[in-house]
Structures are given as C-alpha cells and as structure tokens.
Amino acid sequence: MALGVLKCLKLLKPSQLCNFGESFIANGSLYSCMTYVTNVDKEDNFEKLIESWNTGIKKQKTNKAMRVYLERAKQHDDFMKRQQISYQIGKRHLANMMGEDPESFTQDMVDEAIQYLFPSGLFDRAARPFLKPPETIFPPRKAAEFDNEGRPFHPFFYTGRPTYYKILFDVRQHMGDLKLHHNSLLIKRLPIDESTKMDVAGSAWCTQEEMQVILVEPISEIEYKIFLTAMERLIAMPYSNKVKDFINKYRKPLLGQKKALDIPVPLYDESGRAYVTTYECLRKSARGHVTIRSPGTGLIDINGQDISYFQDKQSREQILFPLMFTNMVNTVDVECYVDGGGSTGQSGALRWGIANSLRSFVDMEMVHKMRLAGLLTRDYRLKERKKAGQKGARKKFTWKKR
Structure with missing residues (x-):
C-alpha cells in the first residue's frame, strides 16, 4: 500500500x-x-x-539478528584481510631470504624454506614453526541462515545444528529408497546381488574435527558416534552403491595405507643378487635401515656383528620372527644398521624393516598373512614423560590425610 x-x-x-x-x-x-x-x-x-x-x-x-550478523561478518572479513596481508608480507620476506622470486614463491617452497631456515627436532608437527594461508588455519564463517525479517532458511534451523541433522535426514531418506527398491525386487522374485553393497576398502570416515570443518558446526562425541552408526547402517544395506556419491562425501582415502601396499621392486648388485633396502626403520628413539639380499645363506649382520649383538633372548626372537614366519631363514641374507635407543627399541625397528623388505620376495598371500600378524604395522608409541608433582608418568605419590 x-x-x-x-x-x-x-x-x-x-x-x-x-x-x-x-x-x-x-x-x-x-x-x-x-x-x-x-x-x-x-x-x-x-x-x-x-x-x-x-x-x-x-x-x-532489517532484522536485529541480521544487523548483528552483518556486524560480526564485517569484523571477520576485516580480520581475514589483515591476516592475509601479514601472510603475504611474511612470504615475501621468506622469498627474499632464499633468493627466490616472491611472485612465483609457492606454498611448497615456503614449507621447504621454513624447514631449512628453522630446523626443529620437536616430534609433534603442531609445535614446529609454519607459515600457512589464513584460510587453512582459521575456520570458515557460516553464512546467514535467515533473511532480513528473521525468517530462517533451513527447516532444521531451530535444532541448533541444521546441517548435521540434515545429513541424518538424508541418510534416513536414502535408507527408505533402498528399502523400497529391495522390496520391489522381492515382489518380482528377482535374485538379490550381494555385490551391490558399497566397497569402502581403502578409505575411512572423516574424523570428528574434519566433520566440524565440513559442517561448519560444532558436534559432540555422541553426535559423531550417531552419525557413524547411521552411515554404517546405510552401507550395510543392499544396493548401497547407488548412494556412493553421498557416502564418499564423508570418507577420505587412506593414502598412507595405499603407499604401504606398494611393494618395492628389487634391485640387483654386481654379483646379480636381488636386494631391497628399507630406510627409516623407527621404534622409540631407535633409527636404522635394513637390506635383504636374495638368494642367501641366512647370514644376519647387525652393525658388523651377528645376532649376538643383542644379549637378551627376546630381542633375538624379534629379529628372527619375520624370517621364521615367511620361511625365509636360510634363504636370504640380512644386513642391518641401527643406532639410538635400547635393545627393545632397536630390535623393534629392525623387525619392522626386515618384514617390510621381505614383501618383495614372497607372494601376495603371504603379504596378507604378514599384515594380519601385525608385522607390517609400525609402532609409533613413545615413552611418556614424567609429570611434575607425580612420581612418574602416571604413578602418583601416596596420599596421606595427615
């Protein structure tokens, strides 16, 4: 009017x-x-x-909630602009220190320059210095979920976590569609193909922190478990491969596992013997590398000595276990070098290196058995430090009332 x-x-x-x-x-x-x-x-x-x-x-x-949102959005944009300017200045200084062109200085070159200029022996990567774009460090800001008059766009707005509950609603919708399709085949008396289930080998669910980044919403541990349960039920249903695009949005490939499955190709020395060398054999503070040569006579060389390098029986069993498991005790020669740590750490590092190198001389069935036996799994555990005010890492002093 x-x-x-x-x-x-x-x-x-x-x-x-x-x-x-x-x-x-x-x-x-x-x-x-x-x-x-x-x-x-x-x-x-x-x-x-x-x-x-x-x-x-x-x-x-203009609604009051919209005005508050616009004010906070402006503050967030100004903050990101300042951080972006600081990042560009830092990258330019770093490029000048390395003698490179600042315009063509990529993020990979930035990481290499920091590792070269600021070497750190800290084990935790989060404690090392880094220079990343602000978009990858600070979480994204969620867009407005209501119009100028305060009406919410999303039907699940008043749940507090609309995106999370929308995913659960979509899971229920997909399960209903798959059930209807399954029932239609039963009515027509058609056989059910079990191969229509989705194969999720080589991938894993996104972690709780990664899901929070995807949803741009905080979720609790219980809500994350509910999400995993619902998705697992969806995958277990027949013909779940019809919704694989929806499922793959919340799964990530296991790049480390894919790399571990790549079996190295043996090389040949001057005498024509095949050999494989595995570097970075780690266990606690022990570091070493292992070379397996085939054919061999069962010779074991550890830092220029035989298996008597280890005095205790348990460490010797750790070295021999991969060879005995694959029936390669008198078939290959083992050359090892290890440094740091004690007997337990050194034997554990060499055990993993021997097992990892033996993959090149056995068939795939044996490799699968080795994986099930845990021979190809690294042990990244470290000794936990003593805590201040305690007797040890976990042990406390005896409490006395008086």
Whole structure:
C-alpha cells in the first residue's frame, strides 16, 4: 500500500501536498507524512522526500539478528584481510631470504624454506614453526541462515545444528529408497546381488574435527558416534552403491595405507643378487635401515656383528620372527644398521624393516598373512614423560590425610 501512496504523491503538485491527509497506514505501521510535506516548497525536494521514505522503510525491515550478523561478518572479513596481508608480507620476506622470486614463491617452497631456515627436532608437527594461508588455519564463517525479517532458511534451523541433522535426514531418506527398491525386487522374485553393497576398502570416515570443518558446526562425541552408526547402517544395506556419491562425501582415502601396499621392486648388485633396502626403520628413539639380499645363506649382520649383538633372548626372537614366519631363514641374507635407543627399541625397528623388505620376495598371500600378524604395522608409541608433582608418568605419590 505504501508504494501506491507514493505513486499518488508523485502525481500531486507540491502545493497540493500540504492538503494531503496527516497520516497513512503502510505495511501495518503508521507513518506520518505531515512532517515531510510541510517543508516541501519546490519540486526539487520531492525526489528527496520519496528517497527518504524508501530509506526509512528499508531500514525498518532489517532484522536485529541480521544487523548483528552483518556486524560480526564485517569484523571477520576485516580480520581475514589483515591476516592475509601479514601472510603475504611474511612470504615475501621468506622469498627474499632464499633468493627466490616472491611472485612465483609457492606454498611448497615456503614449507621447504621454513624447514631449512628453522630446523626443529620437536616430534609433534603442531609445535614446529609454519607459515600457512589464513584460510587453512582459521575456520570458515557460516553464512546467514535467515533473511532480513528473521525468517530462517533451513527447516532444521531451530535444532541448533541444521546441517548435521540434515545429513541424518538424508541418510534416513536414502535408507527408505533402498528399502523400497529391495522390496520391489522381492515382489518380482528377482535374485538379490550381494555385490551391490558399497566397497569402502581403502578409505575411512572423516574424523570428528574434519566433520566440524565440513559442517561448519560444532558436534559432540555422541553426535559423531550417531552419525557413524547411521552411515554404517546405510552401507550395510543392499544396493548401497547407488548412494556412493553421498557416502564418499564423508570418507577420505587412506593414502598412507595405499603407499604401504606398494611393494618395492628389487634391485640387483654386481654379483646379480636381488636386494631391497628399507630406510627409516623407527621404534622409540631407535633409527636404522635394513637390506635383504636374495638368494642367501641366512647370514644376519647387525652393525658388523651377528645376532649376538643383542644379549637378551627376546630381542633375538624379534629379529628372527619375520624370517621364521615367511620361511625365509636360510634363504636370504640380512644386513642391518641401527643406532639410538635400547635393545627393545632397536630390535623393534629392525623387525619392522626386515618384514617390510621381505614383501618383495614372497607372494601376495603371504603379504596378507604378514599384515594380519601385525608385522607390517609400525609402532609409533613413545615413552611418556614424567609429570611434575607425580612420581612418574602416571604413578602418583601416596596420599596421606595427615
């Protein structure tokens, strides 16, 4: 109605505006026009009058929640701009220190330069210095979920976590569709193909932290478990491969496992014997590398000594276990070098290196058995440090009341 009144006012002359009514109703609100028309003496001021009315109406429609959101969004954008400027300045300084062109200085070159200029022996990567784009460090800001008048866009807005519950709703919808398809085949008496289930080998579910980044919403541990349970039920249903695109959104490939499955190709020395060398054999603080040569006579060389390098029986069994498991005790020669740590750490590191190198000399069935036996799994456990105010890493002092 307000637009109709404004059109009528535009047809009137300025001298006729003063005889117009004192007020009119527009959009359920009472707007007074007497204060506007009494000062209108010229036709030039009429356009300003109409513009001021339009501006007042627009401001009246803006919801308080939207104003708060716009203010916070502006603060977030200003913060990201400052961080982006600081990142570009730091990258330019780093490029000048390395003698590179700042314009063509990529993120991989930045990581290499930091590793070269600031070497760190800290085991935890989060404690090492780094320079990353601010978009990868600070979480993204969620867009507005309501319009100017405060009406929410999402049907699950009032749950507090609309995106999370929308995923659970989609899971239920897909399960219902698959069940209907399955029942239709049963009615037609058609055979059910078990191969239609989705194969999720080589991938894993996104972690709780990664799901929070995807959803741009905080979720609790219980909610994350509910999500995993619902998705596992969806995968277990027949013909779940029909919704594999939806499932793969929340799964990630196991790149480390894929790399571990790549069996190295043996090389040949001057005498024509095949050999494979495995580096970075780790266990606690022990570090070493192992070379397996085939054919051999069962010779074991550890730092220039035989298996008597280890005095205790348990460490010797650790070295021999991969060879005995694959029936390769008298078939290959083993050359090892290890440094750091004690006998337990050194034998554990060499055991993994021997097992990893033996994959090149056995069939795939034996490799699968080795994996099930745990021979190809690294042990990244470390000794936990002693805590201040405690007797040890976990042990406490005896508590006495008096």
